[in-house]
Amino acid sequence: MIRYFFSSRARPAYRFSVMLLIAVGGCLMQRAALSEDAASEPAKYLGVVTCSGSTCHGAPHPLVDSKVNQNEFITWHRDDAHAKAYRVLLEEKGQRIAHNLGLDNAATASECLNCHANNAPEAQRGKRFQIADGVSCETCHGPASKWLGTHVTGEASRADNLKVGMYPTEEPAARAKLCLACHLGAENKFATHRIMGAGHPRLSFELDTFTVLQPAHFRTDADYRSRKRVASHVETWAVGQSAAAARTLELFISQKGQGAGGLPEFAFFDCHACHHPLTELRWAPRASAGLPPGVPHFNDANLLMLIYLMRATDAQLADELHAGLLALHKASLESADAARTAARSVQATLGKIDSKIRGHAFTADETRGILTSIVRGGRDGEYRDYAAAEQAVMGAHALVDSLPASGGDAAKTAQLNAQIKTLYAVLKDENAYQPARFSAEMKTFEAALQ
Amino acid sequence: MLPLLLISLTGLWYVAASAAEPATPVGLPHERTARFLGVDTCGSTECHGSREPWRNATVAMKERTIWEAHDRHAKAFSSLSSTAGQQIAHNLGLADAAQAADCLVCHTTYVPAAQRGAKFSLEAGVGCESCHGPGGGFLAVHMQPTATHAANVAAGLYPTNEPAARAALCLSCHQGDNVRKASHQLYGAGHPRLRFELDTYTALQPMHVNLDADYRRRKPLASHVQLWMAGQIAAGLQQAAALAGANSGRWPELALFDCHGCHRGINDDPQYRPRQGVKSGALTFNDSAFVVLRGAARIVNPTQVDALRRATRALQVSVNDPGSRASRATALKQEVEMLASALHTYHEQSSDGLAIARALVDEAKAEAPLAFTAAESVAMSLATLIAAEFDEGRLPPADFERVNATLNEIYLAVGNERTYRPTAFAKALNSIGASLGQH
Numbered sequence: 001m002i003r004y005f006f007s008s009r010a011r012p013a014y015r016f017s018v019m020l021l022i023a024v025g026g027c028l029m030q031r032a033a034l035s036e037d038a039a040s041e042p043a044k045y046l047g048v049v050t051c052s053g054s055t056c057h058g059a060p061h062p063l064v065d066s067k068v069n070q071n072e073f074i075t076w077h078r079d080d081a082h083a084k085a086y087r088v089l090l091e092e093k094g095q096r097i098a099h100n101l102g103l104d105n106a107a108t109a110s111e112c113l114n115c116h117a118n119n120a121p122e123a124q125r126g127k128r129f130q131i132a133d134g135v136s137c138e139t140c141h142g143p144a145s146k147w148l149g150t151h152v153t154g155e156a157s158r159a160d161n162l163k164v165g166m167y168p169t170e171e172p173a174a175r176a177k178l179c180l181a182c183h184l185g186a187e188n189k190f191a192t193h194r195i196m197g198a199g200h201p202r203l204s205f206e207l208d209t210f211t212v213l214q215p216a217h218f219r220t221d222a223d224y225r226s227r228k229r230v231a232s233h234v235e236t237w238a239v240g241q242s243a244a245a246a247r248t249l250e251l252f253i254s255q256k257g258q259g260a261g262g263l264p265e266f267a268f269f270d271c272h273a274c275h276h277p278l279t280e281l282r283w284a285p286r287a288s289a290g291l292p293p294g295v296p297h298f299n300d301a302n303l304l305m306l307i308y309l310m311r312a313t314d315a316q317l318a319d320e321l322h323a324g325l326l327a328l329h330k331a332s333l334e335s336a337d338a339a340r341t342a343a344r345s346v347q348a349t350l351g352k353i354d355s356k357i358r359g360h361a362f363t364a365d366e367t368r369g370i371l372t373s374i375v376r377g378g379r380d381g382e383y384r385d386y387a388a389a390e391q392a393v394m395g396a397h398a399l400v401d402s403l404p405a406s407g408g409d410a411a412k413t414a415q416l417n418a419q420i421k422t423l424y425a426v427l428k429d430e431n432a433y434q435p436a437r438f439s440a441e442m443k444t445f446e447a448a449l450q
Numbered sequence: 451m452l453p454l455l456l457i458s459l460t461g462l463w464y465v466a467a468s469a470a471e472p473a474t475p476v477g478l479p480h481e482r483t484a485r486f487l488g489v490d491t492c493g494s495t496e497c498h499g500s501r502e503p504w505r506n507a508t509v510a511m512k513e514r515t516i517w518e519a520h521d522r523h524a525k526a527f528s529s530l531s532s533t534a535g536q537q538i539a540h541n542l543g544l545a546d547a548a549q550a551a552d553c554l555v556c557h558t559t560y561v562p563a564a565q566r567g568a569k570f571s572l573e574a575g576v577g578c579e580s581c582h583g584p585g586g587g588f589l590a591v592h593m594q595p596t597a598t599h600a601a602n603v604a605a606g607l608y609p610t611n612e613p614a615a616r617a618a619l620c621l622s623c624h625q626g627d628n629v630r631k632a633s634h635q636l637y638g639a640g641h642p643r644l645r646f647e648l649d650t651y652t653a654l655q656p657m658h659v660n661l662d663a664d665y666r667r668r669k670p671l672a673s674h675v676q677l678w679m680a681g682q683i684a685a686g687l688q689q690a691a692a693l694a695g696a697n698s699g700r701w702p703e704l705a706l707f708d709c710h711g712c713h714r715g716i717n718d719d720p721q722y723r724p725r726q727g728v729k730s731g732a733l734t735f736n737d738s739a740f741v742v743l744r745g746a747a748r749i750v751n752p753t754q755v756d757a758l759r760r761a762t763r764a765l766q767v768s769v770n771d772p773g774s775r776a777s778r779a780t781a782l783k784q785e786v787e788m789l790a791s792a793l794h795t796y797h798e799q800s801s802d803g804l805a806i807a808r809a810l811v812d813e814a815k816a817e818a819p820l821a822f823t824a825a826e827s828v829a830m831s832l833a834t835l836i837a838a839e840f841d842e843g844r845l846p847p848a849d850f851e852r853v854n855a856t857l858n859e860i861y862l863a864v865g866n867e868r869t870y871r872p873t874a875f876a877k878a879l880n881s882i883g884a885s886l887g888q889h
Contacts, residue, residue, distance in 0.1 A: 093720075100722065100730050101730065192731065193731035195730075197729075197730030197732070198730035199718045199719075199720075199730075201718065259770070260729060260731075260732045260770040260771070261732075261768065261769075261770035261771025261773070262772060262773065263701070266731065274712035274713065277714075277867075278643060278710065278713040278867060278868075283541065283638050283639065285541075292639075293542070293639040293640075294638025295635065295638070295701065295704075332700060333700050335699070335700060339700070431716065
């Protein structure tokens with residue numbers, strides 16, 4: 001899950017089978033679908049085939065004269081892991097995880113489908129809807145039945161489309177909410193420690209990095225900008241951190257914070273604090289945790305990023321969040337009630353921070369200041385947890401990507417990118433992660449920033 | 451909880467002893483009230499610190515010399531000042547391990563100052579009186595020409611020759627109890643993982659006693675199998691009792707749980723399947739003693755095996771739930787107590803180490819995949835049982851060589867906790883099962 005490797009990845013050869021799919025779909029069909037809808041009915045999901053005609057979003061190559069690429073379907077189908085989300089449920093590993101969970105079949109279990117497909121209620125599935133499409137167009141862009149027609153004819157504005165159910169994916173806060181529903185959890189979607197124990201991979205997410213890695217199937221050209229706002233990498237990153245921290249606490253406070261038999265739900269805790277070899281001592285004191293050795297601790301990666309972000313922009317809020325985090329760590333050893341109370345207090349601070357971040361136009365100086373602050377946290381050993389180190393590198397990458405647009409120098413940017421590559425290498429194997437080495441590389445990064 | 455635990459651990463012995471001599475001091479050595487006189491009192495060159503064995507004494511008289519030269523207990527105190535010791539103390543927020551009660555309770559003869567004699571020194575580490583009891587009670591008695599073992603014990607000598615008493619004593623530190631806490635916090639700070647098998651560790655200590663005719667005349671000599679069994683019973687009782695009282699704050703005492711259930715790579719293991727009805731991702735307690743005890747029960751008290759298994763599983767599926775953990779742990783403890791009673795009867799009639807070894811292999815196979823700590827316990831147990839049978843002449847040298855080769859496979863399979871694979875251990879069990887089956 002590393003931006004560097006993904007962005008340099010060679011694209012697979014064009015697949016002939018894709019053409020076949022395109023032939024089946026057709027823009028003309030979409031008109032008919034629209035007329036099925038009465039205004040009072042809930043919007044319907046029309047299925048990938050409805051969007052992916054070769055003259056719509058299934059063009060074999062980007063169309064330069066068009067407002068959008070029009071090959072979005074191809075990009076998704078060929079390079080986007082979301083397209084395989086359903087299929088993996090049918091594979092050996094998916095079936096094994098289901099079996100370990102006592103489920104008959106992952107591909108029919110709502111516990112799995114809620115994230116691995118567009119598991120909409122039956123009444124909202126159009127004629128051409130296929131659960132097997134996985135995480136597809138309408139999973140993110142919203143049910144198309146009420147906007148498809150005007151969207152095709154160009155009669156409606158962006159605002160009109162949003163009003164009738166198109167999802168505002170270009171807004172970082174909205175996008176964060178959408179992505180985090182699966183990549184972290186929501187009311188009806190949550191990867192518990194039980195699911196992970198059964199074999200599901202650990203979740204890890206950073207909004208800006210994952211937008212790049214997905215890969216993006218849009219281009220933010222002048223035409224795009226005339227229609228929608230383009231958030232910077234730094235804003236996208238910051239909003240993503242804020243949303244992830246808020247969602248984590250919201251879920252932690254909810255019933256989901258309770259795991260098996262009333263123990264805390266392990267999914268909220270740092271994975272590698274326990275999952276490290278017994279023969280390697282992992283614990284060391286950390287100023288932002290204040291915990292003794294030998295206790296599971298809350299995964300505070302996003303909160304740490306926000307503390308260091310605020311250190312550069314609003315020291316008072318940074319201190320407030322730091323104090324709140326220490327109290328949360330302490331309370332998590334006492335009782336579920338104490339932990340919830342402490343989490344609510346952190347939530348209040350996060351609300352203040354979020355209002356400062358959302359929609360904020362970060363200047364180049366601010367961005368550089370935040371980058372330096374994040375890097376210093378690493379230098380000081382505050383990202384001993386693998387999850388925090390991972391967030392710090394993804395964040396630093398997003399911040400470095402923000403710099404040239406604000407007038408950075410190319411040689412310096414290349415030097416910083418080289419150091420980011422080194423940091424990714426330190427994180428390559430989470431089972432062999434060495435916090436001391438990470439700190440040392442962050443120190444080198446800090447020197448490069450001067 | 452500790453007094454209850456002690457009564458159950460050494461129940462039979464204490465009842466018998468107190469019926470004969472109501473004044474006999476009870477409890478572990480450090481719980482006794484007489485004065486502790488120090489290693490220099492016992493281990494002078496005229497007494498137990500002789501360079502060479504005495505010819506006419508009932509014991510070798512060079513016990514201190516052996517202890518000082520070869521027994522790591524003698525270095526228990528100085529290890530607190532080693533780099534590792536200081537690092538652990540630092541991680542725990544202690545200024546000095548050599549002055550912290552939490553460390554000293556196991557690394558020295560840690561008794562109240564008022565009970566320390568003139569020659570007593572904490573720096574002697576785990577010395578004579580840590581195990582044999584306060585010399586102030588029995589020193590004079592045991593020096594009499596007419597001294598008997600029974601009289602010494604009545605005066606306060608701790609009966610280390612009794613398997614149950616020795617097991618309770620050793621495990622109070624080597625597994626930990628309510629006072630000497632081998633907590634997960636201690637482990638997290640860097641303390642090595644504890645593991646123990648009574649007969650093996652008695653041999654490794656090394657022993658400073660001659661089990662000669664003279665010894666046998668004075669006190670009952672426990673067999674290897676008896677010592678091994680007593681150690682496993684005590685470990686099971688202590689583990690169940692600790693689980694019954696494991697609630698402390700938001701987390702149970704994590705030291706009671708299977709170390710490698712959590713301390714393993716986070717990567718997906720395609721071989722993983724939920725064990726014994728336990729949900730994936732849940733904590734599982736360290737069940738090594740119970741696996742071994744079920745193996746023994748197959749021979750000692752066959753009708754109890756299923757009940758033992760049910761009780762262990764019932765606790766395993768509910769061990770994450772503080773609401774039912776205590777009652778199920780208590781139920782499991784009662785099963786182990788029943789087995790201890792049955793064992794008493796069994797030892798009076800027979801002692802067939804080979805049969806128990808075979809049963810243990812069968813149980814370990816039935817229980818596969820075994821957690822690392824359970825596999826390690828099975829390995830140490832098999833080694834003890836096989837060596838005992840060889841020592842006692844029931845396993846001829848040629849057969850011993852053959853069985854021992856398969857035992858090596860077992861040891862290789864548990865040689866490295868980081869690379870342990872249950873499937874490799876199961877394969878080694880098949881080999882040793884086959885070699886044992888030919889007897």
